[in-house]
Amino acid sequence: MVETQTKNQLRSQFLKTRSQLKRDDWQSKSTLICQNLQSFSVLTQAKTVLAYLSIQNEPNLHQLFTNSQQIWGFPRCVGQQMTWWEWKPGDPLQTGRYGILEPTTDANIITPNQVDLILVPCVACDRRGYRLGYGGGYYDRMFASPEWQTIPSIGILFDFALLHELPIEPWDRQLTYVCTERQIIRF
Ligand code: ADP
Ligand code: MG
Numbered sequence: 001m002v003e004t005q006t007k008n009q010l011r012s013q014f015l016k017t018r019s020q021l022k023r024d025d026w027q028s029k030s031t032l033i034c035q036n037l038q039s040f041s042v043l044t045q046a047k048t049v050l051a052y053l054s055i056q057n058e059p060n061l062h063q064l065f066t067n068s069q070q071i072w073g074f075p076r077c078v079g080q081q082m083t084w085w086e087w088k089p090g091d092p093l094q095t096g097r098y099g100i101l102e103p104t105t106d107a108n109i110i111t112p113n114q115v116d117l118i119l120v121p122c123v124a125c126d127r128r129g130y131r132l133g134y135g136g137g138y139y140d141r142m143f144a145s146p147e148w149q150t151i152p153s154i155g156i157l158f159d160f161a162l163l164h165e166l167p168i169e170p171w172d173r174q175l176t177y178v179c180t181e182r183q184i185i186r187f
Contacts, residue, residue, distance in 0.1 A: 006167045007132060007135070007166075007169075008135070010124060010132060010166065010167075011123050011124075011134070011135060014123050014124045014132070014160075014161045015056065015123060017160060017161070018056070018057045018058075018123075018158065019056065019057055021057055021158075026057055026060070027060065029059065029158055029159075029181040030054075030059045030060040030061070030181075031063065032181035032182075033059045033061070033158075033179055033180065033181050034061060034063045034064050036179055036180075036181070036183075036184055037061075037064060037119075037154070037179055038064065040184055042117060042152060043070075043117060043154075044069070045116075046070060046116035046117040047069075047070060047071060047116050048070065048071045048072075048073065048110065048114045048115050048116050048117075049071070049072055049073070049115075049116060049117045049118070049119060050072075050073045050074070050075070050084055050110070050115055050117070050118040050119065051064070051065070051072055051073070051074060051118075051119040052074065052075070052100075052119065052120075052121045052156075053074055053093070053100065053101045053102075054121075055098070055099060055100055058121045058156075059121075059156050059157065059158060059181075061119065061156065062089075065087075065088065065089055071086060071110075072086070072087060072088060073086055073087070073110040073115070074087045074102065074103050075100075075102065075138075076096055076102045076103065076105075077096055077097045077098070077100070077102075077138065080137075080138075080141060081138075081141065081142075082138055082142060083109065084109065084110040084111075084115075085102070085103035085104075085105070085108065085109055085110065086103065086107050086108040086109075087103040087107055091103065091107065092104050092106070098134075112147040112148050112151065113147070116151070116152075117151070117152050117153070117154065118148075118152070118153045118154070119153075119154050119156050120139055120153050120154065120155050120156065120175060121133075121156055121157075122156060122157040122178070123157075123161065124157065124161040124162070124163060124166060125155045125157055125161065125162055125163075125166070125175065125178045126162070126163055126164060126165050126166040127162070127163075127164055127165070127185070128165065128174060128187060129155070129174035129175045129176070129177075129178065129187035130166050130168050130172050130173075130174055130175075131155050131166075131172070131173075131175055132166055137171065139173070140171045140172060140173055141171075143173040144171065144173070149173075152176040152177070153175045153176050153177070154175065154176065154177040154178065154179050154184075155175040155177070155179070156178075156179055157178065157179075157180055158180055158181060159180040159181055159182045159183070161180075162178065162180055175187065
């Protein structure tokens with residue numbers, strides 16, 4: 001289980017660095033990420049996009065969700081799976097598992113056949129498109145299923161967390177793109 005230990009070590013290292021970002025720096029880097037996405041055709045041409053509501057200094061994507069052309073979906077964690085629900089600023093949210101804000105079940109559910117693009121929060125990513133998450137395997141399980149597998153994904157992270165090569169395990173899936181405050185890379 002050397003690989004798992006290494007993943008855990010990397011997780012705590014990158015989470016620590018991210019937690020130490022000053023609020024202004026976090027917000028200005030987040031704004032740059034949003035601007036990169038807003039001028040990226042893969043996003044602008046997408047109609048329905050799945051995203052996340054930032055916790056623990058994850059890049060804040062909130063400005064994408066206001067006055068946008070897109071329908072946005074956010075997850076609710078149910079057991080080992082995520083289900084996806086439509087949400088726009090002003091709609092109610094409740095605190096779910098891991099302290100993550102979630103749409104309520106009054107919202108419209110979103111099924112994979114509606115989804116054009118998925119923005120995936122990352123603790124770190126490597127230059128092959130492999131992702132390090134919080135260790136729950138939620139996105140790996142999602143992308144393992146055929147209906148989700150073919151949908152383009154963009155890993156979202158700050159540039160300091162983009163590294164050469166992460167340890168990977170058989171279930172880890174490659175993202176289609178990553179976006180940081182400095183660049184968008186296609187794999
Ligand atoms: P993360 O991707 O969040 O960084 P890991 O890659 O370490 O986390 O995966 C966490 C756990 O998720 C693993 O212990 C693995 O057993 C489980 N997992 C990942 N993908 C699948 C899958 N397709 N089916 C069942 N379990 C999975
Ligand atoms: Mg994984």
